[in-house]
Amino acid sequence: xxSVDDCKIIEVPVVHTEAGNISVLENQENIPFDVKRIYxxxxxxxxxxxxxxxxxxxxxxxxxxSGSFTFVLDDGCRKKEIFLNHPNKALHxxxxxxxxxxxxxxxxxxxxxxxxxYSESDYIRDYKSFIKYKNEKSRKY
Ligand code: T46
Numbered sequence: 001x002x003s004v005d006d007c008k009i010i011e012v013p014v015v016h017t018e019a020g021n022i023s024v025l026e027n028q029e030n031i032p033f034d035v036k037r038i039y040x041x042x043x044x045x046x047x048x049x050x051x052x053x054x055x056x057x058x059x060x061x062x063x064x065x066s067g068s069f070t071f072v073l074d075d076g077c078r079k080k081e082i083f084l085n086h087p088n089k090a091l092h093x094x095x096x097x098x099x100x101x102x103x104x105x106x107x108x109x110x111x112x113x114x115x116x117x118y119s120e121s122d123y124i125r126d127y128k129s130f131i132k133y134k135n136e137k138s139r140k141y
Contacts, residue, residue: 001137002094004073004080010061010090023088025061025113032092033059033115040065041101041110051100054124056133059115061090067108074098076134084110096137098130 010030012023027034041050051071062071068085075097082091083103090113093099101110116122124130 001134001141002096003075004078004097006094007073007080007082007097008092009082010092012063012088012090014088021088025090031061031113035113035115036117037114039112039114041104041112042108044069044104044108044110046104046106048104049100049102052098052125052127054098054130054133055095055122056124057095057116058122059095060093061113062093063087063090063111063113065109065111067105069104069108069110070102072100072102074100076131096134098124098127 012025012030015022015024025031044050062084064084065087068083071082071084071091071093073080073082073093084091104110124133
């Protein structure tokens with residue numbers, strides 16, 4: 001069963017050119033899953049908080065393409081805060097992790113590479129149900 005320690009920051013390789021930088025992510029090369037969906041959060045009003053859910057199966061790479069924001073990850077036992085503020089860093093979020101997002105800077109863009117297409121049935125949106133799910137899962141291991 002996954003914990004917050006399995007959610008890691010990945011350094012995305014950078015190709016420096018005189019006209020700027022390029023960072024590249026490729027399925028099964030430096031992403032451990034096949035990307036099925038890309039979405040991005042932008043125009044997030046100052047002071048807004050997002051998230052407040054977990055996913056049963058979804059894995060994600062999250063990148064601060066512009067600006068900065070903080071992810072609070074929670075595996076039901078422990079919490080970990082991760083501040084993202086550079087496009088050459090990707091946060092890998094494994095399945096079964098509750099997340100909250102806060103402190104979006106003005107003009108920030110949060111790009112997400114996801115392992116599955118959108119499905120509401122993959123969400124756990126109630127924290128008590130999340131804890132129950134984690135406890136049931138941990139009893140199986
Ligand atoms: C996460 C952060 C970074 C869709 O219709 N299709 C989609 O692919 C997505 C992601 C969302 N939606 C709809 C579903 C909801 O009515 O957009 C609304 C807000 O979605 P959600 O609650 O997922 O939004 P966030 O910003 O709280 O969270 C999303 C991801 O779901 C989440 O896993 O880590 O972005």
